[in-house]
Amino acid sequence: MDIRFEDLPGQGSKVVLSGRLDSSGAIEIELPFNAVATEKRAVVVDLSGVTILSSSGVRLLLVGAKLCAAKGGKLVILCPQADVAKVLRIARFDALAPIVTSESAALSALGSDLV
Amino acid sequence: MAQHAISFVFGPFRLLAARHELLAQGVPVTIGQRALDVLLALVRRHGELVTKDELMSAVWPGLVVEENNLAVHISALRKILGKTEDGKSYLQTVAGRGYRFVAPVTQEDVARAVVPPVVPVEPKDAPHNLPQLLTRLIGRSDELGVLQEHLKRHRLVTLTGAGGVGKTRLAIETGRQALPAYPDGVWFVDLAPIRGLVAALVAEVLGLGHASGSAGSLAAVLKGQQRLIILDNCEHVIAESAALVETLIRTCPELSILATSRERLAIAGENVFRVPSLPTPDATDALTAQAAQRFGAVEMFVERAAALGEGFALTNQNAAIVAAICRRIDGIPLAIELAAPRLRVLSERQLASGLDERFGLLTGRSRTAVPRHQTLQALIAWSYELLDRTEQQMLRRFAVCAGPTSLASIVAVAEPDAAHADVLDLVISLVEKSLILPDRSHDETRYRMPESTRYFALDRLAAEEQHDRHRRHARYFAERFAQATRAFETSASELWLARYGADVDNLRTALTFAFGPDGSRDIALDLVGCSHVIWSELGLMLEHRHWVERARACVTADTPPLTQARLLSWQSGDVKDADDPSDIDDALSAASLYRGLGDAFHEGKMLMRAGAGRLMQDSAQTSTPADHDSGEALLRTARALLAPSGDTKALAQCVSALASARLFADDMGQAQALHREALAITQRLAETEAVAASDGSSGLRT
Ligand SMILES: Nc1ncnc2c1ncn2[C@@H]1O[C@H](COP(=O)(O)OP(=O)(O)O)[C@@H](O)[C@H]1O
Ligand SMILES: [Mg+2]
Helix, strand or coil: CEEEEEECCCCEEEEEEEEEECHHHHHHHHHHHHHHHHHCCEEEEEEEEEEEECHHHHHHHHHHHHHHHHCCCEEEEECCCHHHHHHHHHCCHHHCCCEECCHHHHHHHHHHHHC | CCCCCEEEEECCEEEECCCCEEEECCEECCCCHHHHHHHHHHHHCCCCEEEHHHHHHHHCCCCCCCHHHHHHHHHHHHHHHCECCCCCECEEEECCCEEEECCCCEEEEHHHCCCCCCECCCCCCCCECCCCCCCCCCCCHHHHHHHHHHHHHCCEEEEECCCCCCHHHHHHHHHHHHHHHCCCCEEEEECCCCCCCHHHHHHHHCCCCHHHCCHHHHHHHHCCCCCEEEEECHHHHHHHHHHHHHHHHHHCCCCEEEEEECCCCCCCCEEEEECCCCCCCCCCCCCCHHHHHCCHHHHHHHHHHHCCCCCCCCCCCCHHHHHHHHHHCCCCHHHHHHHHHHHHCCCHHHHHHHHHHHHHHHHCCCCCCCCHHHHHHHHHHHHHHCCCHHHHHHHHHHCCCCCCEEHHHHHHHHCCCCCHHHHHHHHHHHHHCCCCEEECCCCCCEEECCHHHHHHHHHHCCHHHHHHHHHHHHHHHHHHHHHHHHHHCCCCHHHHHHHHHHHHHHHHHHHHHHHCCCCCHHHHHHHHHHCHHHHHHHCCHHHHHHHHHHHHHCCCCCCCHHHHHHHHCCCCCCHHHHCCHHHHHHHHHHHHHHHHHCCHHHHHHHHHHHHHHHHHHHHCCCCCHHHHHHHHHHHHHHHHHHHHHCCCHHHHHHHHHHHHHHHHCCCHHHHHHHHHHHHHHHHHHHHHHHHHHHCCCCCCCC
């Protein structure tokens, strides 16, 4: 499991995840991921490189979304692969955070949260 | 019947599927039959990974073959194909898994190729979950054409016909052809393993939300979507399927349904298509081999017979007899699959007269009026009678299992006192007779029974023994999942799922029996208490919730505390409920039950879950940072309880959650240290597992 960060304008950050986000994967990235979600108001989580998402992974993303929301910010999911998107839908994650398929859509979903 | 002659074109090559011929710049290439089969299997699915097991069963169906035989053919193919124009390989090796045909391929329909239409084999965009079948589709071009038309005009098309006539196969191929018409995809849902919960299963296969477990809510979610849903084997749950389909059709104008069923669904707007058998030549036809081969049934028989590796070939001499065999079994594909293996021990003529005798008995001489389903029944019965007593017994008992079943499970359910090797012999001899099918798409070879055969065999199992076997089956799977739950703590999820995921149909069957009228509440509660991980790893949240609720309704004051604790140990997996206070309460109740039982590990695991849940609640409330303590305090207690059991997933999760707790308390130094500790635990777990796997302790491979 890999985690990388890119800065977005203003208060934002893009988190690029890749690999298997299962129980071991979640442990590998839990701390750095939560650190960003605690610090930033606007977080884009790029899931295009994630091949498997298990319930531990969903829970990790959920905490991230809640941490952002607690500061009045937002978390956006970018480009999940088909199987991963399916898990997010079954877990009703889409009710909690927007799931978008392009970077520009991600930025506009964040809108004022970026500044 | 017009035969589609498909050819695949890549680089300077043209691969003629029906003629089994490879041309380079129009000139036939010398290539071994097996190598050609390998090539065909790869080209048919070009761009996709085709696993070694899939290739081996495409090329050596039903046989157990050394992996390096495959490697030999691949390297022969590489030599023949060389490189593409831009110097790339045609074949890519995916290390340890299989091969992929990477060069661009176009498919041509030679029969119509006045202006060759260049059609990609499979449109890549529309999503689907259609099963990839390893045998070649024979004939059916007319039916496929008609069905495409039906689907354009009718929203519900039902394929009916006797078992084994080819309904499922035709539905899958129709779905594949129809992909371009359904931007939201084509979804195949097999209803055979279930006895209820049709809407929930459809919702899960389609990957739709929790909210869609009932017909009405599923319809609401599917509204406006251009999907084709294939419901296979509706006959098991005909009333529920009909009701669901009716609601969907009424509510979702863009949705189409293709159902297969022995009987029609009998609802308004249904378009029934009776699936015919494969065409057979008339008795009056004087037949050459070439003429006979044009009939689908003969073509299929010849292909299955040749695959036996006994040197069978269609000749001008045996063509008339083969035609007679196919006529006698009415061109029913499953009957052909059952009859062809008889050629191992009988000549064509003996097989033909054997069939004559059977059907003579059935109809009292005039054998014109044998209904289709009786033909197949008679053939299954004949195959059955030719088995020796131990094989018959094995077949009857195996019928209690559902879906792909491992050898170890077959042994436990059917012959617990026999040696694995002896059971394997029995199983292989049933595979050779097509009474059961090998399934190599799993970590080890598994075995399945075609539905028609399964019903036949269950009918032969005396009521009392049936009950007995079901009970044994349910007990065995309760134990297996209990063991799986323990193993999960120290396994990589990937390997764990490969080992246990395929048992979900057996789990469903066991649960259905255990909750049923002749079942046992005790076994049912054990099954539910031990299967939380499999449902959540497979993402089957609706089914999981259903069984948990049923089980919890059966709990009484007399229910043993361990059973209660296990039932409380579930996690809904639904985001909305993930930090639901009731989840935390369940975890705390389970923890105290485990404490009473002296089970420190599970007490710790439940406290960890409650602690993580509370931390999640706390972290969202920045205004009261002091609250972090309660979550963190639970996690600390949990850690102390988990640690004595050594490295486990639960311990790693606990330490990782403690790292987050420190992060939220702005103590980055401690947070980092705990994070490293959690990583070290997962690392050690992965290493131990790699060692265990290389020991070969992961089970018998056949
Ligand atoms: N046209 C065909 N070409 C090749 N194999 C076929 C064809 N039709 C059916 N079969 C095979 O015959 C067997 C029975 O067919 P199936 O579709 O399962 O029948 P049904 O669903 O009507 O019971 C299966 O093994 C299937 O793959
Ligand atoms: Mg079928």
